[in-house]
Amino acid sequence: MTDAHQDAAPAPDTTALRADCGDCFALCCVALPFSASADFAVDKPAGRPCGNLRDDFRCGIHTRLRDSGFPGCTVYDCFGAGQKVSQVTFGGRSWRQDPGSRRMFDVFPMMRQLHELLWYLTAVLGMAPARPVHAAARALRDEIEAVTLRDAEVLLGTDVAALRGRTGELLLRASELARAGAKPGRGRKRRGADLLGAGLARADLHGADLRGACLIAADLSGADLRLADLLGADLRDADLSGADLTGSIFLTQPQLQQAKGDGATRLPSGLLRPAHWRT
Template sequence: MNSSLQADCGRCFGLCCVALPYARSADFPLDKDGGTPCRNLQDDFRCGIHEHLRDKGFKGCTVYECFGAGQKVSQNTFSGLDWETNPELAKEMFDVFPIMQQLQEIMYYLTEAVNLNETKPILHELEMAIGEIEELTQRSASEIKQMNVSDIRMKINELLIRTSELVRAEYIHKKYLIKRKPSDLIGAKLQKADLRGANLRGALLIAANLKNADLRKVDLIGADLRDADLSGADLRGSIFLTQAQVNSAKGDAETKLPVSLTQPNHWLRVKVK
């Protein structure tokens, strides 16, 4: 995957640690308002407990992905001027960041799509779309703030659906023994299930049992995999799966992931029962 679509915290002004709010929950030990620096943010804009986030109760930080929006806003949009020494820029910078994050996420999916062998019939359209979204990310802060990302997503989603259909073509008419709708798969028992080529876009798979399931060629865009058990599951060739989704799930050394993704450290430290 293009490195510009991955977070480079060393080139960012800790934007996710300041701009975004969070509430006390299973993912965070306390409340924080948007625009307020996290208590763990250091003077160099790095996290002081980065290696111990889960142990300290900041699980939510480990499953967040900016897709490179942090460094793009910091270094491109605001030309290296940080919010701390230039407080007059802070609000605008914090407003731009979540919009840029969405644009970069769209770029992530399009870049994955353009590199798939199955998408040759729509390759030109995908490449055109990448150029259009990249141009949007290069605009001024005031222009970015006025963008309607929902409309942009709707337009790009048509291409991503066509990508999904091309990738899943050999399984498109396959019947799946899933008795519940994708929106209602919380805690579903799908261990050893043959789900090859399934469309699980936006599926709620929270705490689902997917041990040793076959998830090859599955569309997982927007699927909620929090605490889903992927131990021994095969996700090779699945599409639109992000590192953040993987980080939110459970798994083990036997879980097979797409080559662009890595097994989280917590998978290797804790043996899933």
């Protein structure tokens, strides 16, 4: 493999793993707590509706969240867990209509973890070099999907940590297979590295292992991040202007939302350029 686009498997359907706020009872605006900080203008405990939430389950300041002191809301992604809990687990009964449905506040964080695992396993199925683990990834994805369709009590009793561990092993193997196509000597191991504010402009990070790396406020402008494994990397305020993220591995939309970039930043297929990036 000489380029990330030359050896790509058909992109799996991730529609069900995309947030659909129209089918959700604003669970992220109620179930989750947040503290007054650079990300949120006020404190809010878990289970209490945000003060900006309207009666129709819509955000009253959605178009001006960043300007209103709520940038944290713009980077959150439930991977479709919100609509699954609202419409499947609780059959379309909202927490306002049925007090018993407030259990969805307990189920939602767990469902979000399960849907995140589904997203990563689905990503593996779109990586042609990872075909040796496709069967195992598909089987585990189907197993987790079956759990997400169970009732609230089963969901709350699920050992998510065990599922995360099994998923992690598959993701690591898939990453190794995919990055094997990077040019010799370029796949640097920087897993978990502290690169806070690092000057990495135009750095050659093709095929690098950046899992869990702290890249907060790092200058990655113009960097070659093709085939780089970015699973869990902290990209808050990282400058990705002009960077090439083509074929980067396990990069998520929330990571992009937390970073800075521009119209010259090259993104992997399936991810969107954040609205707040420079044109």
